Amino acid sequence: MPCKTYKLFDPVSLKILCNTSSAEVFEPNSKHPQLFGNSPINYTTSQVSLPFMFKTTTEYGYIQCNDTIKDVFLKHVTNEYAKSNTEKMYSKLKNNYKTGSDSKPLTVVLFVIDSTSRKSLFRNLNKTVNFFNEEVVKDNSTFSEEFVLYDFLGSNAIRDFTRANMIPMLYGISLETAKMKEKKKSIDKEVDKHFYLKRQIERSVWYYFKKKGFMTMFMNDAVSDYLSEDLGREILVDHQVSNIWKIGKQFFGYDDMAEAHSCIGSSYAHNYSLDYLTEYLNDYKGLNKFAYVHVNTAHENTGMQLSISDRDYRNFFHKLLSSYTHKDENLFFIFMSDHGRYRKEYVTLEGYAEKALPFTIILSTKTLISSHNFHQTLSTNTKRLLSRYDIYKTLKNLAILPYTTITTTSLNYQEINTEFPSVSLLIEEIPKQRTCSDASIDENFCMSDKFSILNPSSNNSTILSFIQISISKINSILIKEISQYCNPLFFNDIKSLQLKKYVTKNEIPPLHYIIVISIKDSKSIFFIDATHSEAKFLKNDPELFKRFTKSKEKLERIGNNTYLSTINKIWSVTKLNIVDGDNVKKNFDIENDKGKCDEKVFYNYNYLWADGYEKCENVCGRYEMECTDPKYLHVFLEMWQGEFEKIDRVAGGSSLEVDDGRLFVGRVDMCSGIGDTIKKICYCVMVR
Known part of the structure; x- marks a missing residue:
């Protein structure tokens, strides 16, 4: 909502322009030194007859024409x-x-x-x-x-x-x-x-x-x-x-x-x-x-x-x-x-x-x-x-x-x-x-510390639970949104498993997992972003993407606060394969597509092929998604580094552009930038 605008003073002469015979004003003097923060000062107004002008040396002041019409001014005065x-x-x-005459003043x-x-x-x-x-x-x-x-x-x-x-x-x-x-x-x-x-x-x-x-x-x-x-x-x-x-x-x-x-x-x-x-x-x-x-x-x-x-x-x-x-x-x-x-x-x-x-x-x-x-x-x-x-x-x-x-x-x-x-x-x-x-x-x-690489053959029950819940959720979505005839997906193996620990005062710190999995008889590769913790967090509902989110929570009341004393949460499921958005949205054919329903739906985060001249924000919008900077880009690059002749990080942007078999990272902004390559990869997030 814009601020209410009243022209209550002339910005040059500082003359009050109220349509009244008098006004309440505050004009500072030597008793009002500039004091930083919440200093214990109360500014007392005085009633003045109009016309009235503030002194030209006054940097700030307050004008009140009536109970509802009031304003302030702030202007720089040369010292x-x-x-x-x-x-x-x-x-x-x-x-x-002994500075030379060619020296310039510096701001x-x-x-x-x-x-x-x-x-x-x-x-x-x-x-x-x-x-x-x-x-x-x-x-x-x-x-x-x-x-x-x-x-x-x-x-x-x-x-x-x-x-x-x-x-x-x-x-x-x-x-x-x-x-x-x-x-x-x-x-x-x-x-x-x-x-x-x-x-x-x-x-x-x-x-x-x-x-x-x-x-x-x-x-x-x-x-x-x-x-x-x-x-x-x-x-x-x-x-x-x-x-x-x-x-x-x-x-x-x-x-x-x-x-x-x-x-x-x-x-x-x-x-x-x-x-x-x-x-x-x-x-x-x-x-x-x-x-x-x-x-x-x-x-x-x-x-x-x-x-x-x-x-x-x-x-x-x-x-x-x-x-x-x-x-x-x-x-x-x-x-x-x-x-x-x-x-x-x-x-x-x-x-x-x-x-x-x-x-x-x-x-x-x-x-x-x-x-x-x-x-x-x-x-x-x-x-x-x-x-x-x-x-x-x-x-x-x-x-x-x-x-x-x-x-x-x-x-x-x-x-x-x-x-x-x-x-x-x-x-x-x-x-x-x-x-x-x-x-x-x-x-x-510290965000520069890398994830620890774990053994992908881990039998950790928490990790296996995250995988089971994610695949189960995907299967239910495929049946609901694509067709009851969709073949169910089955877990094949863990392709990459990474861990980052938070450092907290809790005896058991939160553990953040990156889990990359493959699916039996499918080309699909999924990345699960999940957190496990038995630490105490203030009760909140931090679900940004509810489509795949799954929580196990045990609430505990301490004083006036409610805490989560246990949390297993899947934040998102990303499909790491680069897909053609139009193919995802093609009509479903029972005979030919029931074994590849996982290719007919968008996930929390998605990598889409696009023409180099198109802005990714437009590409994502075409499929009712929003463009954003790549999340955990290192996971994507590690997974597909063998698919490109070379991966070049060329600048500080976030774009992914493909030219003659090479992947260029960062030449322009991911969402609004227009590159000069034939193909690009857009990163789209579903926010429903």
């Missing part, structure tokens, strides 16, 4: 004192480093969307992703000549909450170390204020940028106390934007943890962040600038809030790149999330992956990359395991770039210390052998 100091520092450092932005997995980015910000692909990445497109994009495929969250991921990026230390030093200090006690400010001076990326001659800005739309518990209320930057969100909470019920999308006055909350950032970058043209923006749009499970903001993000990036095109300034924009968010299937490995695998994208002007020869190192690092500490070191590396080239032996580089080993993504390759432990990633959220 002339900070601007003058930054200009002096910039000039001084250029002289100290660095760290923009974080909270709780957004990489998959969620593609699901819910598809217009934004398409803009990146079609207008930046694609050759000879609108922005391809000026800008370059790097998509980091090995981005893995440390844990599944914000503080554990952001403290390493902002301070270069772990959350555990930060909390240990905080002890029993309070961000609301005046006696403890010095501790938080001192730590910002010593560790924070924004204060480091400030010392290196950058304008600085901090914006986080939180009204709850979470990250603020480690950073403090006051942030040592030139522009701190915190109070507008508390205005939103007091007068409009804004909550950064809400499930529903929040309007603050006439606009969605995220638009205030995007507009203010745009104004900030434009108002300090010709100066070095750093901004950290954190948006909590995605704090809910459906993805609806994020999808509503898609067009706004797309438009923001278009304006941003347009403004930096042919501009005598460099841009380095880190667009990322801190962690993902569970969907319904929270017990599955896929559910864990949604939480553990955020996205990380870097957009930069090509002149910055080429002038320092960063491209090869950045490209290599997009395929390695990324650490949150790498972001910290990279940001501090960037603060030096307007003045001099930095190397791994430079004193400026060696002084950037992090609690865990790290590299600057610009000048140092991430070690190939880096482990989750090296990157401080909790073992329960």
Whole structure:
């Protein structure tokens, strides 16, 4: 639902435009310092006679014409004192480093969307992703000549909450170390204020940028106390934007943890962040600038809030790149999330992956990359395991770039210390052998660990039960949906058996199985995705695909919570054979088809042949299915590697294209991409 729009003030003069003789307003003054998080402040309005104008130096305010018509504004106002100091520092450092006249001012932005997995980015910000692909990445497109994009495929969250991921990026230390030093200090006690400010001076990326001659800005739309518990209320930057969100909470019920999308006055909350950032970058043209923006749009499970903001993000990036095109300034924009968010299937490995695998994208002007020869190192690092500490070191590396080239032996580089080993993504390759432990990633959220290969001749009763239930379910579907004359399927053998253990505090950890089976007298190969656990999980119904799902549950009541104390669940059944969708849908012939009914039905997940010029989203839609990125692609590739002359992983996309007997993986996006091969393989999911 769109926000109610009222034109209650002139955006230039800030004159109130109510059709009344008076209005209730709040205009901040020196008694209202910007305070991060849930600070104990109540904003008192006053009645003013109209006409009335806010001061031109006012960055935010509240207007209420009557009980139902009310709005807020937020605009950037130049900090002339900070601007003058930054200009002096910039000039001084250029002289100290003997910087050449060809040096350009640099803009660095760290923009974080909270709780957004990489998959969620593609699901819910598809217009934004398409803009990146079609207008930046694609050759000879609108922005391809000026800008370059790097998509980091090995981005893995440390844990599944914000503080554990952001403290390493902002301070270069772990959350555990930060909390240990905080002890029993309070961000609301005046006696403890010095501790938080001192730590910002010593560790924070924004204060480091400030010392290196950058304008600085901090914006986080939180009204709850979470990250603020480690950073403090006051942030040592030139522009701190915190109070507008508390205005939103007091007068409009804004909550950064809400499930529903929040309007603050006439606009969605995220638009205030995007507009203010745009104004900030434009108002300090010709100066070095750093901004950290954190948006909590995605704090809910459906993805609806994020999808509503898609067009706004797309438009923001278009304006941003347009403004930096042919501009005598460099841009380095880190667009990322801190962690993902569970969907319904929270017990599955896929559910864990949604939480553990955020996205990380870097957009930069090509002149910055080429002038320092960063491209090869950045490209290599997009395929390695990324650490949150790498972001910290990279940001501090960037603060030096307007003045001099930095190397791994430079004193400026060696002084950037992090609690865990790290590299600057610009000048140092991430070690190939880096482990989750090296990157401080909790073992329960480490997605780079491979499945263990088990003996396929296993007589494990749980595995055999999963197989029996799956085949029984398939047979019942064949009889119901195809014909009562269908020959039943019988299990032949296990072709592949793989296991991944979750690490939990429970005595018996959940076991996640990949079971690939063949069928007697049939070419069909099925992949069963299942979980077995005797751990305790909060009662939920995580059935995403009910067609094959089977559970054995024993409920246990502890206090106010109901737990599953035993769970055997089949999440999905995938047919690994690549099929022609039209053949599946051909009319059933009793005499000729009763022995191959398994070829006449679609399963939870399906691989379909398609023409290379067709989008897979259209191919899947033709058979009333949806396209998605391949699930457990390694299982498919392992099973059919002998069917292709060669399998080439050529890029970071998810497509499967076949050309002259070779399978090319990842040249374009699986669902929306159009390749240049004759044939492709689409991955379609049945969601009924």
